[in-house]
Ligand SMILES: Nc1ncnc2c1ncn2[C@@H]1O[C@H](COP(=O)(O)OP(=O)(O)O)[C@@H](O)[C@H]1O
């Protein structure tokens with residue numbers, strides 16, 4: 001998998017220090033495979049938007065090696081194959097939905113003959129047909145977001161980069177957006193998603209990276225990242241059996257209403273069977289047996305917690321002079 | 325080309341959405357209608373479609389004066405006052421937001437992430453933002469062209485020279501607005517600084533005008549002194565070299581001395597004035613020539629005859645009321661200095677006036693472009 005061609009985004013040593021000495025990014029290493037939905041999460045000020053802006057040539061990196069769709073970062077023509085929805089985007093309020101799509105598509109180099117039918121189709125895709133000829137000034141936040149999403153698809157991109165796409169969108173809209181993303185993956189497009197809404201990413205992302213204070217703290221498939229934490233939880237009635245204390249693989253937590261939860265911190269089911277047998281032999285009532293793995297939120301909280309203080313890092317980027 | 329087309333259409337839609345654009349257009353229409361209401365017949369001139377009549381054979385139809393007057397009203401009031409002042413201020417207010425809006429966070433991101441290079445984007449945005457003024461002047465000139473044709477029967481194509489002239493004139497000021505707007509991202513600051521620079525341009529030109537007049541009057545005095553000294557020299561030479569002529573000689577020599585002293589003191593004053601005049605001249609040379617650019621229109625519209633409204637008003641042209649003929653004459657030092665000024669101004673080439681102004685504009689735009697291209701948004 002070292003072949004560049006298999007990565008939609010392949011970033012190495014991306015560093016950015018804004019004027020005013022804000023070290024927003026401190027050496028990013030990140031790989032996004034083609035055809036996957038990739039989620040970048042991190043607390044406010046972690047540098048997510050900065051990273052995206054560097055890829056989109058909106059911000060200049062102090063240092064960046066790597067490729068986007070096989071071309072070096074900053075290669076302008078490549079951006080013709082990329083769709084981008086900025087965070088807090090602002091589109092001309094004097095244009096109608098249709099005109100906005102047409103305008104940005106023209107900037108992206110889409111020929112006129114293709115723009116009209118595609119705009120109509122995409123307005124349908126995001127459920128905005130009825131608003132196609134109304135001025136943006138009359139749109140709600142969620143409608144603007146839907147239109148923005150349609151805008152990113154006007155050049156039929158291979159890579160779609162979305163910075164907080166569900167910002168200000170109602171639950172229905174969120175599901176619609178999610179469906180669109182899955183559809184895009186179905187078409188073989190790569191989706192790069194930036195969000196602080198964990199549950200959202202959990203539902204659609206194939207792989208995620210967690211960005212904390214300008215560095216990638218964790219990166220991998222959801223499965224990879226949570227495998228370590230996988231465990232079985234067995235809920236039984238009554239007090240913990242005495243023999244549990246002697247088994248170093250088992251842990252017992254007292255549950256509510258005179259119940260006990262036994263935690264087997266391994267994911268293979270075989271190892272659990274003897275435990276269940278013994279419980280049955282002792283006629284303990286087994287209330288439930290369930291495989292449990294860390295949620296993205298647990299993972300995230302773990303990543304953003306400062307191991308020294310045991311508390312989450314303060315929001316924002318590291319200042320120059322801070323530990324690196 | 326595709327990108328430029330899209331940006332042009334967008335610029336049109338943007339100005340279309342601005343209320344001020346329509347306000348200016350409405351006022352322009354009003355001004356043009358007033359202009360069109362001026363008519364000339366056998367008895368003289370009438371205004372507001374005959375509401376006000378000025379009966380004077382000098383102003384009758386087909387007289388030279390009426391034609392000169394009608395053109396001069398166009399260049400002096402319609403262009404000089406309305407377009408180059410009032411409409412320009414309104415246009416500056418209205419266009420000051422274009423670049424700050426363009427580079428606003430969330431809006432510039434959408435554009436920069438397209439496969440278009442930043443310098444190209446900047447240049448295109450600048451050019452299409454001049455559409456505002458271009459459209460205004462074009463529509464205006466069309467109206468004036470029709471008025472002249474219908475009223476005087478002369479279909480004067482040269483009227484359309486106002487389109488490039490006013491647009492170029494506006495672009496000098498607009499480049500200031502763009503630089504400040506890109507730099508500070510604030511439309512209000514851009515507008516205020518632009519007005520301030522424009523006002524200081526105006527002040528510098530005023531100061532130069534006053535200094536020029538004073539200086540020229542002094543120069544005229546030195547010229548008079550020189551002539552006097554020459555004649556005194558001649559008189560001395562003509563005097564016979566004998567005792568009878570001695571008192572006369574002494575008197576002439578005394579006169580010569582006074583004249584010389586006077587000339588020296590006048591020259592001293594000129595030198596002192598020059599300490600101020602020269603730097604102001606330099607400032608003028610590098611600053612955009614707003615007034616003179618608009619003045620180019622006068623030149624092009626002036627017919628083969630050398631008379632224009634300014635000359636008439638300055639009194640350097642005398643008009644024979646019975647025939648409508650005119651002649652130029654020299655009078656006092658004031659008038660002489662004004663005459664010299666007009667002469668000098670007429671000698672300034674188009675390339676000097678527009679060229680140096682465009683250099684100024686180019687420098688400002690280069691700075692604005694650099695800021696635009698190098699910034700993190
Ligand atoms: N244009 C800028 N100039 C200076 N500092 C900036 C700029 N943009 C972002 N930052 C700083 O960089 C850090 C990362 O910001 P950002 O990338 O927006 O984080 P995120 O999107 O993860 O919330 C923050 O501390 C922010 O204050």
Ligand SMILES: [Mg+2]
Nearest residue numbers: 048049050087
């Ligand atoms: Mg962000």
